[in-house]
Amino acid sequence: xxxxxxxxxxxxxxxxxxxxxxxxxxxxxxxxxxxxxxxxxxxxxxxxxxxxxxxxxxxxxxxxxxxxxxxxxxxxxxxxxxxxxxxxxxxxxxxxxxxxxxxxxxxxxxxxxxxxxxxxxxxxxxxxxxxxxxxxxxxxxxxxxxxxxxxxxxxxxxxxxxxxxxxxxxxxxxxxxxxxxxxxxxxxxxxxxxxxxxxxxxxxxxxxxxxxxxxxxxxxxxxxxxxxxxxxxxxxxxxxxxxxxxxxxxxxxxxxxxxxxxxxxxxxxxxxxxxxxxxxxx
Numbered sequence: 699x700x701x702x703x704x705x706x707x708x709x710x711x712x713x714x715x716x717x718x719x720x721x722x723x724x725x726x727x728x729x730x731x732x733x734x735x736x737x738x739x740x741x742x743x744x745x746x747x748x749x750x751x752x753x754x755x756x757x758x759x760x761x762x763x764x765x766x767x768x769x770x771x772x773x774x775x776x777x778x779x780x781x782x783x784x785x786x787x788x789x790x791x792x793x794x795x796x797x798x799x800x801x802x803x804x805x806x807x808x809x810x811x812x813x814x815x816x817x818x819x820x821x822x823x824x825x826x827x828x829x830x831x832x833x834x835x836x837x838x839x840x841x842x843x844x845x846x847x848x849x850x851x852x853x854x855x856x857x858x859x860x861x862x863x864x865x866x867x868x869x870x871x872x873x874x875x876x877x878x879x880x881x882x883x884x885x886x887x888x889x890x891x892x893x894x895x896x897x898x899x900x901x902x903x904x905x906x907x908x909x910x911x912x913x914x915x916x917x918x919x920x921x922x923x924x925x926x927x928x929x930x931x932x933x934x935x936x937x938x939x940x941x942x943x944x945x946x947x948x949x950x951x952x953x954x955x956x957x958x959x960x961x962x963x964x965x966x967x968x969x970x971x972x973x974x975x976x977x978x979x980x
Contacts, residue, residue, distance in 0.1 A: 699930055700937045702969060704730055707754045711762045720975040724767035726817065726967060727755050729776060741785050741800055742774030746807035753811045760812040769815035769845065770808045772801055772829075783820035783875065792875055794823055802828040809833060809842040817901070819847040821875045821888075830896035845899035845925060846892040849885040849911055852876035855904045855931025885911050889918050899965070903927040906954060909961045916962025925965035926958050933969040948977055 705713050714722065729752035731737070731744050744750055752770055759768050774797070775783045780790075784797025802825065805816040816833075818825050826846050833839040853876075877884050889900055900919055902912045905926040912926055936954060940947035951970045958966050968974070 699934055699969065701972075702933075707751055707758060710755055710758060714759070714763065714766075717972060717975060718763050718766060722766070722971070722975060724769065725759070726769040726771055726815075727752050727813075728771045729755075731777060738777055738779040740778060740780065741796070742777035742804070745774055745777040745800075746804045748811075752808060756808065756811040756813050767814050768812065769817055769843075770805075770813045772805045772808065772816050772818040773820045774800065774804070775820075784822050792822070797822045798825045798828045801825050802832040805829045805844075806832040806836050806838065809838045810836065813842065815843040815845055815899075817845040817847065819850060819903075821847065821850050821877070824895070826892045826895035826897050843898045844896060845901060845923075846897040847903055847927075848889045848892040848897065848900040849902045849908070849915060850876050851879055851881075851885075851904065851908060853879065853904050853907070853929070853931070855907070855929050855935075857931055879907070882911065882914075886914060886918060889915050893919065893922060897922070899923040899925055901925040901927060901967075902963075904929040904932055905958050905963075905966070906932055909957060912958065912961040912963060923964045924962055925967060926961075926963045928954065928958070928966060928968040928970070930969065948973070952977075 714725065729750060731750055738744065746753060756768055756770065759766055773783050775781055780786060782792065785793045785800060787793045801818055801820055801822060805818060808816050816829065818829060826844065830839065830844055833842055833844065877888065892900055900915060900922060902908055902915050903926065905912065905928045916924055936950050937947065939945055940950060951973065955966050955968060
């Protein structure tokens with residue numbers, strides 16, 4: 699991923715400070731624990747470790763940049779020894795009930811640490827309701843936005859990210875809980891379900907191959923904010939095309955995000971954000 703780096707907590711403020719000065723208003727955190735796969739376990743116990751990267755980063759950013767909106771990805775794949783997004787049955791299949799309970803626990807602990815937004819990306823059934831109830835019970839529902847990765851497809855475009863965060867599954871794949879690329883109806887049902895369970899925002903991921911889903915999500919969501927995630931493979935692909943002389947990098951980056959806005963997105967998660975802060979007028 700050209701120009702992308704993993705940042706330790708002690709260097710995070712130095713990286714973000716100049717971007718905040720240029721107009722950066724929000725970030726989303728993905729944690730990478732300082733342990734190898736053998737130090738992880740089957741339930742992702744270190745996902746919400748108070749000394750882990752995410753909770754430390756939340757507290758640092760809230761202190762250093764009081765106006766910065768801090769969102770946190772909520773998933774277990776970076777923290778489990780098997781690399782899947784939930785707790786498993788002995789036969790290796792997802793065990794939904796304990797997975798949902800663990801995800802809700804992690805989300806609430808991120809909120810307690812000061813996250814403005816928790817964003818579950820795991821695609822477990824029922825996790826939005828569980829997280830919402832957990833936030834209500836903790837007295838944090840009015841302080842914390844719940845953004846659901848509602849229509850997350852089993853895409854070929856996640857490879858660079860999985861390499862970066864060491865979250866590739868140690869066996870099998872995630873097609874049993876992420877949506878098949880052709881699953882328009884499943885995407886609609888997942889979006890409708892998450893809205894009914896209390897999602898404050900919904901997301902479609904990836905972006906460019908699923909602009910039709912994004913457009914339909916706009917109709918389903920009504921006035922609810924709609925996000926899309928321009929994933930690592932999209933970012934790498936745009937860079938590769940520019941390097942090959944197919945197009946000019948800035949023009950294609952802007953066009954890709956313009957298409958998402960046209961389809962109905964109100965928020966775009968993009969690795970191009972530092973470049974956009976340089977390219978676009980304040």
